[in-house]
Amino acid sequence: MSILEVVNVSRDVSWLPWAVQYFFLIGLSVACFVMSLGLAFDRGDRTFARRALVGALACGLVAPVALLADLHQPGRFWRFYATPNLHSWMAWGAFFIPAYVGGLLVYAWAVLRPDLAAAGAQSDHMLARLQRIVALGGRPVPRLATAAAVVTLIAAALILLYTGMETMVVRARPFWNTPFLPLQFAATAFTGAAGLVLLIGRLDGERNAAADTAAARWMAGALTITIALGLAWFALGALGLERTHAQALASVAGHRAWQVTALWAGAATVLPLLLVAWRPAGWTWLAALLGLHAAWMFRWTVFIGGQTVPKTGAGLYVYQLPLGHDGLLGIAGTLGLWLFCYLLITTVVPARPDRRSSLVSA
Amino acid sequence: MPDTRRDFLRSLGAVTVGAATAAPVSAGSARAAPAAAAPSAALADAGPHRFAMVVDVGKCIGCQACTVSCIFENAVPEDSFRTIVSTYEVVEDGRAGMAMLPRLCNHCADAPCIPVCPVGATFQQPNGTVVVDADRCVGCAYCVQACPYDARFVNHLTQTADKCTFCAHRVTAGLLPACVESCVGGARVFGDLADPESAVSRLVAKGDAKVLKPELGTRPHVFYLGLDDRLAGKVEGQPTLWRPSAEQHT
Ligand code: SF4
Ligand code: SF4
Numbered sequence: 100m101s102i103l104e105v106v107n108v109s110r111d112v113s114w115l116p117w118a119v120q121y122f123f124l125i126g127l128s129v130a131c132f133v134m135s136l137g138l139a140f141d142r143g144d145r146t147f148a149r150r151a152l153v154g155a156l157a158c159g160l161v162a163p164v165a166l167l168a169d170l171h172q173p174g175r176f177w178r179f180y181a182t183p184n185l186h187s188w189m190a191w192g193a194f195f196i197p198a199y200v201g202g203l204l205v206y207a208w209a210v211l212r213p214d215l216a217a218a219g220a221q222s223d224h225m226l227a228r229l230q231r232i233v234a235l236g237g238r239p240v241p242r243l244a245t246a247a248a249v250v251t252l253i254a255a256a257l258i259l260l261y262t263g264m265e266t267m268v269v270r271a272r273p274f275w276n277t278p279f280l281p282l283q284f285a286a287t288a289f290t291g292a293a294g295l296v297l298l299i300g301r302l303d304g305e306r307n308a309a310a311d312t313a314a315a316r317w318m319a320g321a322l323t324i325t326i327a328l329g330l331a332w333f334a335l336g337a338l339g340l341e342r343t344h345a346q347a348l349a350s351v352a353g354h355r356a357w358q359v360t361a362l363w364a365g366a367a368t369v370l371p372l373l374l375v376a377w378r379p380a381g382w383t384w385l386a387a388l389l390g391l392h393a394a395w396m397f398r399w400t401v402f403i404g405g406q407t408v409p410k411t412g413a414g415l416y417v418y419q420l421p422l423g424h425d426g427l428l429g430i431a432g433t434l435g436l437w438l439f440c441y442l443l444i445t446t447v448v449p450a451r452p453d454r455r456s457s458l459v460s461a
Numbered sequence: 462m463p464d465t466r467r468d469f470l471r472s473l474g475a476v477t478v479g480a481a482t483a484a485p486v487s488a489g490s491a492r493a494a495p496a497a498a499a500p501s502a503a504l505a506d507a508g509p510h511r512f513a514m515v516v517d518v519g520k521c522i523g524c525q526a527c528t529v530s531c532i533f534e535n536a537v538p539e540d541s542f543r544t545i546v547s548t549y550e551v552v553e554d555g556r557a558g559m560a561m562l563p564r565l566c567n568h569c570a571d572a573p574c575i576p577v578c579p580v581g582a583t584f585q586q587p588n589g590t591v592v593v594d595a596d597r598c599v600g601c602a603y604c605v606q607a608c609p610y611d612a613r614f615v616n617h618l619t620q621t622a623d624k625c626t627f628c629a630h631r632v633t634a635g636l637l638p639a640c641v642e643s644c645v646g647g648a649r650v651f652g653d654l655a656d657p658e659s660a661v662s663r664l665v666a667k668g669d670a671k672v673l674k675p676e677l678g679t680r681p682h683v684f685y686l687g688l689d690d691r692l693a694g695k696v697e698g699q700p701t702l703w704r705p706s707a708e709q710h711t
Contacts, residue, residue, distance in 0.1 A: 102691065102698030106523075106548040108564070111540075113602035113615045171600025171620035178580040178599050189603050190579035270677065271573060271609035350695070410611040411564065411673070412547070414700020 107412040114402055115425045117169035120433040121162050122262060122398045125196075126288030127295055127391075128158035129255040132203055134292060134317060138210040139241075139248035147310035150299040152207055153448065154292065157440040159203050163196055165433045168424075188265040195257040202251030209244035211448055213237050218449035230447060259285050266401070273347035274405045279332045286325040287397040290371070293318035294390020297383050303445065311383055315375040318390050322372040325393070329368070350408050354415055360400055367393045510588040511654040512568065512627050513682040514641070515664045520648035521561035523548045527640035527649065534628060534639035538618045543625040544640050549698065551689075562692050563649065565640070566591060566612040566625035567673065567681030574604035574613060583622065589654075589682055590629055595621045609677050627651070654682070 134151035137143035167173045179193035216237020219230030231237075263281020270276050296314045300307065335341045336348030351357035371389035374382050407416045420426045523546050531537060531544045544565035551560050568591050575583050575591065582597040583604050593604075598621035605613045605622060616623035628638035632651075636642070641649045652661035661684075664670060670684035674694050691697075 100551065100553040100691075102560075102696060103550040103552075104547070104696060104698050104700055105550055105559075106525075106546065108542050108545045108547075108611065110605075110611050110614055113605045169601075171602065171615050172598065175580075175597075175599045178582075178597060182580050182597065184576070184578055184581040186576040187579040187603065189577065189601060193579065265603075268577070269606050271607055275606075406606075409695070410609055411695055412611070412700070413696050413698040 102413070104413040107409075109412075109416050110409070112403060112406045112416075112418055114406060115169055115429065116399075116403065116420070116427075117165050117425070117429050117433075119395070119398045119402050120430060121165040121169060122284070122402065123291070123395050124158040124162035124165060124433065124437070125258060125262065126284060126394060126398075127292050128155045128162055128203070129199070129258050130285075130288040130292030131155035131158065131295060132206075132251060132255055133289075134296060134314075135210075136248055136252070139206065139244045144307075144309045144313045146300075146305070146307045147296060147313040149448075150296045150303070150310060151292070152210070153441070153444055154295040154299055155203060156207055156444050157437055158295070159200050160440045161433055161437045163200065164436060165429075166196070168429060188261050188268060192258075192261045192265065195254060195261055199251065199254035199258050202247055202254050206244065206247035206251045208233075209240050209247050213239050214449055215447070226446065230449075233447060259288070270343075271410055272405055272408070273343045273350060274408060275401065276343050277332060277347065279328050280401070283325065283328050283332075283397065286321050286328060287394045289321035290318055290325060290368075290390050291394025293321060294371075294387045294392075294394070297387035298391065299441075301384055301387065302441075315378065315386065318386065319372060319375045322368050322375075322393070325397075326368050326372070329364070351404075356415070357404070360404065364396065364400065367396050509655050511682070512588050512590055512632070513652065513654045513661045513665070513684065514565070514627070514638075515650040515661050515670060515684045515686060516563050517648045517650070517664075517686040518561055518563070519687040520646040521546060521563055521644075522646045523559065523561040524645050526643045526645050527563060530639040530643035531625070534631070535626075536618075537623070538616055541614050541616065541623065543623070547692075547696075549692065549696065560689060560692060561648075562685075562688070563640075564610065564612070564673075565683060566608075566627075567610055567679065567683040568625075568627060570680035570682060571678060573607045573609060573677075573679060577603045577607045579603065586629075590627050591624075592626050592629060593622045593624065595619055598622050609674055609679065610681075 131151045131154035135148045135155055137145065137148040138152060167176055170176060176193075179190060183190040183193065185191065212234050215230045216234035219227045219232075219234055219237075221227060260281065263284050266275045266284075267278065267280045268276070293314045296317075297311060300310055300314070332344060333348070336344035339345045367389065371386050371393060374386045374389065403418060407418050409416055422428065424432070525546055528542060528545050532542070535543060537543055544563060547562040547564055549560040549562070551558050568585075568589055570589070572583075572585065572591050575585060578584075579601060580597055580599055582594045582599070583591065584594070585591050600615060600620050600622070602615050602622065605615060608624075613622055613624045615621070628636070628640075631638060638649075638651050641651045650660050650664060652659035654662055654665065656662060657666075664686065665684055670686055671688045671690075671693060672681040672684060673688075674681075676694075685693075
């Protein structure tokens with residue numbers, strides 16, 4: 100028996116590339132923040148942790164903008180607070196995001212305050228004056244740093260939880276409805292964050308092998324977990340061990356576009372893993388970009404690719420990236436905003452503080 | 462209330478007869494035919510109702526009159542649909558036949574689109590109709606993702622979630638939903654499941670009515686008579702030939 104679908108509806112993608120950018124940036128921010136915790140607890144390589152903090156701040160400031168832009172009625176965002184439906188994970192997210200970003204800003208201020216004051220004391224330029232103002236005296240506040248680190252860590256965990264659950268609970272999409280998804284979001288976020296830390300290292304121009312090695316270790320660990328999760332997901336579907344996973348795999352397996360995507364995803368995880376394991380000359384640039392690519396591509400595949408799978412009809416819906424604000428321009432816009440935030444942060448925050456543990460020793 | 466277009470035409474006859482015998486009341490007046498208007502009023506009143514639709518797929522000829530009348534009645538924007546008749550060519554044992562499947566929001570009793578809405582803009586009315594408060598909707602499209610039937614979309618004109626409302630505005634006025642009224646084959650029957658004497662109650666009570674994706678436990682209130690099980694879920698077949706979205710972008 101064969102069925103030919105002659106007429107059916109074709110639905111548009113309704114979570115736009117803005118959503119991909121949001122999930123990408125908030126994931127990077129949370130993972131970078133975790134990598135930066137050495138600053139509060141005086142552990143690990145300080146340069147690595149500072150780069151991670153810069154990444155966490157830049158991504159954490161841009162992510163909510165991307166999320167707001169994904170709403171078709173962004174001016175009504177206040178409704179999330181005026182009439183929340185607490186049965187919805189998305190409603191909880193509206194509370195977790197400001198808690199996380201607010202905590203991150205307090206944490207960053209607490210750990211960077213002495214460095215800011217020291218940089219501000221070196222001259223009387225406008226920037227130095229600004230640094231002195233932001234530092235508010237510059238006395239180390241280790242207790243505040245520790246408290247902010249703990250509170251922000253809780254908020255960061257809630258961000259990972261809600262972003263994963265929000266997608267996972269959608270039973271209508273077998274491709275999303277898997278308990279692996281929150282873990283895959285987290286693992287790929289750490290892959291991308293390690294890439295971002297490497298990239299920031301290249302952008303700030305300071306060679307620091309210890310910081311790069313720390314990033315490589317994070318990336319290797321995250322990629323190994325990503326591969327293990329991907330194989331487990333595939334095995335559940337391919338061996339028919341679980342119905343939803345089998346449905347998810349069946350809905351895409353026969354399509355050439357998805358076969359190419361599977362190969363692409365495999366390469367996007369294995370190549371950076373080989374790079375950070377062997378570290379040939381010039382590995383950092385490539386590993387940085389491949390790590391970021393792996394995190395972004397995973398989200399693109401899940402959100403945009405996932406929405407091209409019809410819930411009732413045959414085949415796949417066609418998606419072509421629009422060039423306007425709900426497509427390419429949106430992606431470019433978030434990257435531009437990220438660059439602006441990065442330049443602003445790295446202008447105010449001194450790139451190379453000369454004290455190793457300024458938080459506790461000053 | 463007349464439950465199908467045929468019943469409606471029959472009741473128009475009653476209006477005409479009533480008008481002839483009860484002059485000088487105008488035949489166009491709602492008061493002209495108490496016999497016809499009373500059942501409509503019964504559905505329009507506040508009393509406990511559970512609206513539902515029964516679609517006899519054997520009677521559907523795939524003319525898309527419902528699709529078009531819905532678009533005009535509800536100002537559905539270009540390239541979007543609140544209802545559509547999915548049409549399949551089924552080849553079995555060397556014989557080809559056409560299968561029609563009118564699709565719309567199922568007004569599920571356990572609607573997955575409701576709990577996900579972060580601002581409570583999607584809700585179920587006491588009469589079972591699932592509706593969107595367009596003034597409250599933030600356009601997050603979470604409900605669009607959560608509906609297992611692809612019954613929702615974001616309206617490009619209002620930038621809010623949109624879907625079939627069982628033509629709530631018409632039903633409140635004592636009229637049938639536009640798709641039922643325009644159905645050429647008389648395939649769509651609308652009515653009140655809470656009334657055991659209604660046509661939908663009697664058709665559902667026969668026991669052979671099916672729903673789409675029953676395994677999800679959404680308890681749809683659009684029932685199908687004569688539905689082939691192979692069309693009840695995600696249809697495994699050759700993809701659609703007609704793709705308005707794709708054409709628009711190419
Ligand atoms: S068919 Fe979809 S939109 Fe309609 S009530 Fe059910 S889940 Fe909600
Ligand atoms: S699009 Fe509107 S109705 Fe749908 S979940 Fe979002 S706020 Fe609710």
